[in-house]
Amino acid sequence: MDQDTLKARVAQAALEYVPAHGILGVGTGSTVNHFIAALAQAAIPLQGAVSSSEASTALLRQAGIAVLEASAVERLQCYIDGADEIDPQGCMIKGGGAALTREKIVADLAERFICIADASKQVPVLGRFPLPVEVVPMASTQLARRFAALGGQASLRLRADGQPLVTDNGMHILDVRGLQIHQPLALEQEISAWPGVVTVGIFARHKASICLLGAADGVQTLRFD
Numbered sequence: 001m002d003q004d005t006l007k008a009r010v011a012q013a014a015l016e017y018v019p020a021h022g023i024l025g026v027g028t029g030s031t032v033n034h035f036i037a038a039l040a041q042a043a044i045p046l047q048g049a050v051s052s053s054e055a056s057t058a059l060l061r062q063a064g065i066a067v068l069e070a071s072a073v074e075r076l077q078c079y080i081d082g083a084d085e086i087d088p089q090g091c092m093i094k095g096g097g098a099a100l101t102r103e104k105i106v107a108d109l110a111e112r113f114i115c116i117a118d119a120s121k122q123v124p125v126l127g128r129f130p131l132p133v134e135v136v137p138m139a140s141t142q143l144a145r146r147f148a149a150l151g152g153q154a155s156l157r158l159r160a161d162g163q164p165l166v167t168d169n170g171m172h173i174l175d176v177r178g179l180q181i182h183q184p185l186a187l188e189q190e191i192s193a194w195p196g197v198v199t200v201g202i203f204a205r206h207k208a209s210i211c212l213l214g215a216a217d218g219v220q221t222l223r224f225d
């Protein structure tokens, strides 16, 4: 069974967590795209959604779902999003789709983070996937040196035309290879404090409450809270 089919399966399974008549936090990425399609089909009544990217906002609107500003919402029951890696404690690497800052903001509003992923994303230790870090452009070289001191190799994420990728927030992304993240919370706190870092793609303080993991033999539910 291919990865895309597994993503569609977990997206379907996530409908169970949608708060009918409530406001839902919605993430970004190919798994979430399947989820938005499933949500549109299921026609669950919602007040609206808070979205973590321009891309998801466009899809939600196409599906007829109202998109609310994060600043207009005090609390979300749940936030549904994908991940690039998830460890046995529910800590994640995110940001493969460059939406990590808004993803962390929306996750921070939510009582529960429901992670939807195919089984290939499960790892014993975070770090096989290059760690995305959203940075203020003028700080990128200085930050690359800091990552080198930690044993990581940081490279600026480029678009297909060779120009630096610019996020929805007007920032750049460093992708850091070669880190073995045994203490995700401590590393998240350390990197977050470096001047010029907007958001590090370690989600340990905002780890998954539940992960729906898609495999060939079905959807497994992992609980972390």
Ligand SMILES: O=C(CO)[C@H](O)[C@H](O)COP(=O)(O)O
Pocket (backbone or CB within 6 Å): 027, 028, 029, 030, 031, 032, 081, 082, 083, 084, 093, 094, 095, 096, 097, 098, 099, 100, 103
């Ligand atoms: O963090 C993300 C976007 O910034 C995504 O959730 C992550 O990259 C997983 O994406 P996909 O569902 O396409 O595998």
